[in-house]
Amino acid sequence: MVFDVLTLFPEMFYSVLSTSILKRAIEKGKIKVNLINIRDFSKDKHKRVDDYPYGGGPGMVMMPQPIFDAIEFVKKQGDIPVYYLGPKGKIFNQEMAVKMSKLDRIVLLCGHYEGIDERVYSIIDEEISLGDFILTGGEIAAMAIIDAVSRLIDGVLSDPQSYREDSFFEGLLEYPQYTRPEVFRGMKVPDVLLSGNHAEIAKWRRQKSLEITLLKRPDLLKKAVLTEEDKKFLREKGFDI
Incomplete structure (x- = not known):
């Protein structure tokens, strides 16, 4: 380009x-x-x-x-x-x-x-x-x-998944990220991220994205692409959708 x-x-x-x-x-x-x-x-x-x-x-x-x-x-x-x-x-x-x-x-x-x-x-x-x-x-x-x-152009980033999981790509803010060490000043990486269970990790990340967006930018949720499971989760959090 x-x-x-x-x-x-x-x-x-x-x-x-x-x-x-x-x-x-x-x-x-x-x-x-x-x-x-x-x-x-x-x-x-x-x-x-x-x-x-x-x-x-x-x-x-x-x-x-x-x-x-x-x-x-x-x-x-x-x-x-x-x-x-x-x-x-x-x-x-x-x-x-x-x-x-x-x-x-x-x-x-x-x-x-x-x-x-x-x-x-x-x-x-x-x-x-x-x-x-x-x-x-x-x-x-x-x-x-x-x-x-x-960064959206094919081949610019080494892994296209990098931008697909960015904030705003699907209308949501990004989930929390952690790296080593596992424990830093008493703060521990969430157990689910250490579990090796990829389905549970994906679920946790999606729900955290929803929670953070609801807390910081609830306006984005009205335009975001949401599944029925997403909507159920947000209703449980008190968001009218």
Whole structure:
């Protein structure tokens, strides 16, 4: 999969893309990240990409011309969907990550300053936000999306089961995890995880996922894929379903 990142600060991505799972995914050819500097498309002799907002007000606004030209440059290579990382977009979630992971290529446009000229929206497919808070720019959001989507691409993780059991993959939060030692400062690993009984372990993990989701994010349960056994368990816990 190819990620075309349109940014004013490509250097922000260097460390992230040269470490851990993303580095290995790039080396294996599972993903490719093109860092495209929007300033390279500015027609201003000083490579200026922002200007004061019409009507007055604080801050600067990203000008349309460099962004239009940058997007059109990428789109010459195909009909590639363009996602703008901005505060007014849909909240990014695992469902969106899964949909993106099935595409061959996407453009991630990183906003900055007070945002983009409104006319840029005419060539954007969708605006995405990480949540109800403000970042200095879209670069950190783009990194999060690249990471979330990449790990869903076949061959990026050594074991596909890793992401299938992640929080949010089936609409539930993940069950508790333990590793060695068996006892640490008086706290013991649950007996069921040491039993070797895989059916009982799977049941325990499922019920713990349900319990944790009920406690921390009950809103997720309304959209989660639940079995009749799940529903019975939740009703016993007092959840109306």
